[in-house]
Amino acid sequence: TAGITQAPTSQILAAGRSMTLRCTQDMRHNAMYWYRQDLGLGLRLIHYSNTAGTTGKGEVPDGYSVSRANTDDFPLTLASAVPSQTSVYFCASSEAGGVLTFGAGSRLTVL
Amino acid sequence: GIQVEQSPPDLILQEGANSTLRCNFSDSVNNLQWFHQNPWGQLINLFYIPSGTKQNGRLSATTVATERYSLLYISSSQTTDSGVYFCAVELGTGGFKTIFGAGTRLFVKA
Numbered sequence: 001t002a003g004i005t006q007a008p009t010s011q012i013l014a015a016g017r018s019m020t021l022r023c024t025q026d027m028r029h030n031a032m033y034w035y036r037q038d039l040g041l042g043l044r045l046i047h048y049s050n051t052a053g054t055t056g057k058g059e060v061p062d063g064y065s066v067s068r069a070n071t072d073d074f075p076l077t078l079a080s081a082v083p084s085q086t087s088v089y090f091c092a093s094s095e096a097g098g099v100l101t102f103g104a105g106s107r108l109t110v111l
Numbered sequence: 112g113i114q115v116e117q118s119p120p121d122l123i124l125q126e127g128a129n130s131t132l133r134c135n136f137s138d139s140v141n142n143l144q145w146f147h148q149n150p151w152g153q154l155i156n157l158f159y160i161p162s163g164t165k166q167n168g169r170l171s172a173t174t175v176a177t178e179r180y181s182l183l184y185i186s187s188s189q190t191t192d193s194g195v196y197f198c199a200v201e202l203g204t205g206g207f208k209t210i211f212g213a214g215t216r217l218f219v220k221a
Binding site: 030031033035040041042043044045048050056058059088090092094096097098099100101102104105 | 112141142144146152153154156159197199201207208209210211212213214
């Protein structure tokens with residue numbers, strides 16, 4: 001089934017450790033996105049990429065980095081996790097300016 | 112930056128009732144989408160509607176881009192409509208940057 005695969009599904013991480021959330025899509029979409037969802041705050045854009053080789057900052061980029069080496073993969077890295085990064089992380093993709101398709105989410109707890 | 116405001120924040124309906132959800136945005140946008148997040152966390156696109164009116168079964172949406180708002184209509188609500196409804200706007204500049212509102216949490220009682 002075509003779509004977006006996120007891994008891991010959930011993770012508990014000690015503060016100060018690094019972590020990479022993986023996102024792979026098989027729809028050959030140009031644009032990819034990372035959002036975090038916190039209770040009462042909806043989805044907030046962390047980083048996005050219009051096409052392979054380019055990335056841009058969203059609403060809440062601090063403490064996160066991304067890369068877009070190819071069309072299919074868009075990993076999100078937390079270099080030194082802090083408790084405020086406890087959240088559910090969603091990866092999404094779209095054709096240029098088109099409908100967003102979401103992954104199932106990755107639940108991260110930083111202790 | 113752009114502000115995306117949704118109302119009401121919470122809504123409780125009796126099964127069979129109708130409702131209207133609103134999304135206001137503070138700047139010009141390239142497009143607007145409505146999503147439903149079910150109780151299991153899955154996000155599903157309902158409408159891609161930069162302007163005009165679309166209908167899909169019991170749901171319909173209208174976007175008036177010149178007045179910077181969109182409405183989502185739910186008719187004859189069912190318990191399976193429960194969840195959170197989000198609108199999302201793609202900014203007018205800066206590529207495909209898409210920003211979400213805080214959502215409307217809907218609970219439909221049997």
